[in-house]
Amino acid sequence: MVDKKKISLNVNGVTYDREIEPRTLLSDFIRHHLDLTGTHVGCEHGICGSCTILMDGLPVRSCLTFALQAEGKAIETVESLDTNGELSPLQNAFWENQGLQCGFCTPGILMSMKAFLKHNPKPNRDEIREALSGNLCRCTGYHDIVDSVVAAAEAAISSGTAKA
Amino acid sequence: MKPANFEYFRATSLDHACELLRAHGDDAKILAGGQSLIAAMNYRLARPQFLIDISNIDSPSEITDESDGVRIKATTTQAIAEHDPVVRRRLPVLANALEHIAHFQIRNKGTVGGSIVNADPASELPAMSLLLDAEFEIQSASDKQVMAAEDFFITYMTTALQSDEVLISILFKAPPENSGWGLHEVARRAGDFALVGSAAIIALDDGGKCSFARVVLFGVASTPVRATEVEDALLGQSCSDALFAEAAKKVSEVVDAESDVHVTDEYRGNVAEVLTVRALADALSRAQAAS
Structure with a gap:
């Protein structure tokens, strides 16, 4: 059994503190640990692009990133786009x-x-x-x-x- | 969760990564951009016991203009290298090859060094290493060495890198003055791995004869390969479409691919020849424009 790691991630301007297994993909972290289910998971090997999020302003595959690798970065998901329900x-x-x-x-x-x-x-x-x-x-x-x-x-x- | 479990270490520098590798040895893998490794882990084709993450080291991206070429720190992302003004000016063929790697979302994380040590024979950067006589700066906790690209690629996804060694930087040599380049590949969809690729560099002497020729193919064998017989057929000759067509027939000497689910070996051989003619023609017109 691998020990869990403490993680502090900035997603859509909010800092979240959690404990996760190191193998937790950023896509799964966003969906399962933060309940931000707007980020979709399709192929889980980088081909389909459904899980694309922004990391420090650059689009990357959240399924090909471990959540631990995103510490210290600014993450943006689709939930960041609207303003109080008003579409961007x-x-x-x-x-x-x-x-x-x-x-x-x-x-x-x-x-x-x-x-x-x-x-x-x-x-x-x-x-x-x-x-x-x-x-x-x-x-x-x-x-x-x-x-x-x-x-x-x-x-x-x-x-x-x-x-x- | 798709990947198997592992223990995670975050390196603060490449020196630190070497220390961690010495401590954990054969069961450890270096994690850089992760664009190949994490996909393989999601499939559980790779199940490393320890991951040493070098994606958050201090100053991961460094590109240095050196007298005989351009040195790129291994952890530099493909996107940064692709858009770098020094790379675009001195190594335009490398900039073009980088644009062929997957999609921009992948290049934002995938690293130059990661693609080289992954050594997929259909990928662009191992081929560019051969084309541009690259020198690899390699380090372990106790040793440093420089290895030529031609000695590095052993077979499919296998390099001369030992389990305690880390690729630190790559020196891509600038091609001769007034040379031109060509690069063509065929893939099933934009961004896919190439089924076949061919890259060429040509330079002309004052009399218009071919004074330098370099031809590298990828996707046609267990490693990228230099087509030296094609090069020999060009040196000292007056370049023409007819010469290129004749010389390109010699790519069959290096095409050593078996038929697979995508295409037959015969198709690969034919496409390798056609793409080599096109790469040479592009290289010639760029060389003529440059001189």
Whole structure:
């Protein structure tokens, strides 16, 4: 039996103190220990992208990260996007353009696109498709997702803010 | 929880990691970006008893412009190397290869050194190590050594690195002045491991003849391989499409892949030849533009 380790993690601006087995994946920690179930777990080997979260602002696979590795980092999950129930411009663009069907892949896509639009605020459709290639969606054929990202970029530009 | 249990140690530096490795030896694994290791642990293909985490050491990313090339600290993430201005200026083929590794989410955590010591024969960085005559700085608790890339890769996922040794940094040598490069790979989907890849560097002398040629293939054998017979067929010759087509036939000397669930060995051989012609053509046009 391996001893549990104390861990202190900053997730969405809140510091959580827990005791976990070292093998606890960040994805499982977020879902099972913090009850933040917006982060979805699909393939658990880094391919599908559903579990993508931001670590110090960069999108990474939470299923390919041990929770202990995230100590000292700022973690952001999909629950950080809205403001008191009001959708962020990025979320709203997905709502308006039907950028999802079942929604399973959506949290990972939103977190990937949040970082992508910050890095590239005026992307063309090819760049968006390339950026989406690390997130699998089996419902939509991606067309409406690309539309949603285009709309999010335009909304951010017209509102004079790069914030997605 | 998918991975088997292990005992976790957080190294504060690569020196500290060497000490921890000496203490725990064969049952310990170094955890850097974890983008291959944690996937293997989730499958329980890997069940290390001890993990030594080097992902939170002080100043993990260091890229140094040196006279004969660019030195990259092993723990530097692939994303940082990919966007680094020194890498992009002096080693554009390496910058391009980095863009082919999986997806940007993976490159944000995956490390340059981690991909090299993982030694997947279909991955880009071991091939780039051969292409760019890389020197590996290797350290244990009691010893330091420098090893050439050509001596490092033994077979599938197996290197000359001993169980108490850590890869510290990689010196990728800059190719000759006025050279050009080409890199092509075929994968089933964007971001997948290459089924076959081919990379080339060519330089021309004042008379327009080939004065330097380097060709490396990946995904075609148990390690990345230099196609020296292709290189020999180019040296001293006037480059042309016809010469490249003839020289590329010699890739069959190094293609040693068995058929697998993805493709047949015959397909791999054909694609290796075609991609080598394309890589050489790109290298030539870049060399002509540079000189």
